[in-house]
Amino acid sequence: MDSAPSDDTGGIPLTIFKILVAGGFGAGKTTLVGAISEVRPLRTEEALTSASVGHDDLRGVAAKNTTTVAMDFGRITMSNHLVLYLFGTPGQERFWFMWDELSYGALGAVVLADTRRLDDCFPSVDYFERRRVPFLVAINCFDGAPRYDPEDVRIALDLDPRVPVVLCDARSMTSAKEVLITLVEHVLSGRAAAGQPAAGAITSAGG
Amino acid sequence: MEPGGTWLDRDSGPVVRPYALTGGRTEPASGEVLDLVAVVVAVEPPEAAEDSEPVPLTPEHRRIMSLCRNPATVADVASDMALPLGVVRVLLADLLLTERLSVLPRRPADEQPSTALLKEVLHGLRAL
Numbered sequence: 001m002d003s004a005p006s007d008d009t010g011g012i013p014l015t016i017f018k019i020l021v022a023g024g025f026g027a028g029k030t031t032l033v034g035a036i037s038e039v040r041p042l043r044t045e046e047a048l049t050s051a052s053v054g055h056d057d058l059r060g061v062a063a064k065n066t067t068t069v070a071m072d073f074g075r076i077t078m079s080n081h082l083v084l085y086l087f088g089t090p091g092q093e094r095f096w097f098m099w100d101e102l103s104y105g106a107l108g109a110v111v112l113a114d115t116r117r118l119d120d121c122f123p124s125v126d127y128f129e130r131r132r133v134p135f136l137v138a139i140n141c142f143d144g145a146p147r148y149d150p151e152d153v154r155i156a157l158d159l160d161p162r163v164p165v166v167l168c169d170a171r172s173m174t175s176a177k178e179v180l181i182t183l184v185e186h187v188l189s190g191r192a193a194a195g196q197p198a199a200g201a202i203t204s205a206g207g
Numbered sequence: 208m209e210p211g212g213t214w215l216d217r218d219s220g221p222v223v224r225p226y227a228l229t230g231g232r233t234e235p236a237s238g239e240v241l242d243l244v245a246v247v248v249a250v251e252p253p254e255a256a257e258d259s260e261p262v263p264l265t266p267e268h269r270r271i272m273s274l275c276r277n278p279a280t281v282a283d284v285a286s287d288m289a290l291p292l293g294v295v296r297v298l299l300a301d302l303l304l305t306e307r308l309s310v311l312p313r314r315p316a317d318e319q320p321s322t323a324l325l326k327e328v329l330h331g332l333r334a335l
Binding site for chain 2: 013014015016017018036040041042043044045068073075076078079082084085087101102104105107173177180181184185187188191
């Protein structure tokens with residue numbers, strides 16, 4: 001058992017930041033989280049609500065009233081009052097009810113892209129743009145996959161010029177660390193540019 | 208696991224549906240849904256209170272209590288229990304209502320983090 005967040009914070013309020021790692025199936029979400037923290041599985045078995053009914057096709061499964069979502073998360077303890085949680089978010093649109101909770105108060109998000117299946121990024125990019133969650137696109141450089149210029153990927157995904165697009169190797173701790181550093185720098189620069197904080201700008205209910 | 212006519216074996220996980228562990232309850236008794244990264248910790252029970260337990264504790268409740276001897280997030284507890292998040296939230300709410308657990312104060316999720324705090328995250332990442 002690894003150590004848990006401490007309550008001995010010397011009077012400083014405990015801060016737990018969430019960073020989401022999104023992307024299509026097989027884009028390397030679990031690999032990236034695992035490169036920089038100990039990955040642990042998290043399962044939800046949510047009762048279907050109106051939020052999820054629209055995404056789940058219930059025809060022919062009248063008795064089904066829960067849906068299972070499996071994801072991974074990791075924890076990076078930075079100090080006794082600062083802890084970072086990384087959540088690999090389930091890629092499919094049908095899990096958006098889970099995304100609302102995950103993105104509530106999130107510091108930012110990494111959208112992992114596989115250039116062989118770039119279309120898989122669209123739902124995540126759309127989601128974070130609409131929710132105004134600061135994000136970047138990290139192109140996971142799979143062996144044997146064609147290499148693209150990050151600027152080409154930016155154009156293909158129709159990204160705002162301010163959204164960072166970086167190349168990464170999700171297996172490498174150094175690379176995963178660089179991705180997260182770029183994301184936090186992006187959050188900071190977005191805040192400076194807007195004259196107001198860019199992170200945690202979600203006001204809808206979630207968690 | 209693909210739905211179909213296959214027999215389930217031990218690797219398929221518990222045959223009991225997850226919410227059977229909560230007596231079929233899918234909502235926390237308090238009506239308040241704990242945040243995924245809310246931090247809970249066990250409260251030392253007063254000696255005398257043990258006799259008059261308003262809600263009998265299930266083995267799952269007891270396991271949560273043991274996991275929460277050190278502060279842990281809801282996500283940590285769910286992962287360690289290998290139970291779905293929704294189930295763990297119901298069980299945690301039982302323990303919070305009977306004051307066996309408490310939620311540690313932390314920076315509210317919807318509060319804007321200060322620039323200083325973000326810089327601290329940057330330093331922390333660089334130091335990894």
